[in-house]
Amino acid sequence: MLEIDRLGHAYAGHTALSGVSLRIADGELVSIVGPSGCGKSTLLRCVAGLVRPTQGRVLLDGTPVSGIPVGLAVVFQDYSRSLMPWLSVRDNVMLPLRRQGTKQRRREAALAALDAVGLADAAGRYPWQLSGGMQQRVAIARALARRPTLMLMDEPFGSVDAQTREDLEDLVLRVRGTGMTILLVTHDIDESVYVGDRVVVLGGTPGTVLADLPVRLPVRGDQITTRELPEFVHLRAEVGRLVRGRAPAPAD
Numbered sequence: 204m205l206e207i208d209r210l211g212h213a214y215a216g217h218t219a220l221s222g223v224s225l226r227i228a229d230g231e232l233v234s235i236v237g238p239s240g241c242g243k244s245t246l247l248r249c250v251a252g253l254v255r256p257t258q259g260r261v262l263l264d265g266t267p268v269s270g271i272p273v274g275l276a277v278v279f280q281d282y283s284r285s286l287m288p289w290l291s292v293r294d295n296v297m298l299p300l301r302r303q304g305t306k307q308r309r310r311e312a313a314l315a316a317l318d319a320v321g322l323a324d325a326a327g328r329y330p331w332q333l334s335g336g337m338q339q340r341v342a343i344a345r346a347l348a349r350r351p352t353l354m355l356m357d358e359p360f361g362s363v364d365a366q367t368r369e370d371l372e373d374l375v376l377r378v379r380g381t382g383m384t385i386l387l388v389t390h391d392i393d394e395s396v397y398v399g400d401r402v403v404v405l406g407g408t409p410g411t412v413l414a415d416l417p418v419r420l421p422v423r424g425d426q427i428t429t430r431e432l433p434e435f436v437h438l439r440a441e442v443g444r445l446v447r448g449r450a451p452a453p454a455d
């Protein structure tokens with residue numbers, strides 16, 4: 204259980220977040236949306252232990268987060284800066300495993316993670332020989348190889364084309380293993396509803412939780428079918444209005 208308890212953070216001279224409380228169960232995938240500057244990345248940094256909250260606290264399984272939690276993996280938007288160009292794809296994925304087990308075990312874990320993202324055949328290639336979408340899949344494989352219990356994703360698909368983005372969204376839905384909790388920050392409202400079990404809308408200055416909406420879809424089909432569901436269309440509109448600060452539509 205991840206518990207964010209009345210969390211706030213002030214940078215020098217600017218309060219970015221205030222009074223944010225959320226409870227996230229093991230295995231949940233929570234999308235976080237909100238206008239630029241409302242504190243989404245600051246929230247992730249507090250959960251990652253990279254920034255110390257100036258109010259409230261973050262608890263993981265009841266223990267306050269005071270440094271980078273064990274079992275944490277992060278995936279950022281900028282895959283080109285997160286992969287080492289002089290290392291092969293396999294060695295990039297092995298990098299965070301360097302203190303775990305024998306080299307043979309680390310290789311096996313890296314190849315299994317690459318297989319999970321459909322890139323087993325690219326293990327011997329270098330990042331600069333891959334497309335942007337493939338590089339982001341390598342970054343996801345690297346995160347998965349550590350078998351994280353908590354994965355934080357900050358605009359992970361912001362730099363790829365629309366088709367690749369959809370493929371990567373489906374990949375995240377496929378690889379979310381039992382028990383892996385995911386917080387995914389996105390500017391894409393459709394994406395927040397498509398991948399999330401819940402959509403948390405942040406807004407205001409300082410940023411706070413405007414809404415915490417469960418995603419209740421009768422079935423999850425492919426991208427096109429799911430996005431046509433009336434429940435999807437309704438929730439997307441509701442999230443869109445909240446992010447843009449508009450009043451809700453009148454009831455029918």
Ligand SMILES: Nc1ncnc2c1ncn2[C@@H]1O[C@H](COP(=O)(O)OP(=O)(O)OP(=O)(O)O)[C@@H](O)[C@H]1O
Nearest residue numbers: 214215217219237238239240241242243244245246
């Ligand atoms: N290191 C910092 N020092 C001072 N102010 C900061 C720092 N990092 C972020 N801020 C400010 O805190 C506020 C929240 O920033 P944050 O990056 O968390 O927002 P965000 O919602 O993730 O924005 P975006 O969607 O544009 O990435 C912004 O006003 C930003 O300018």
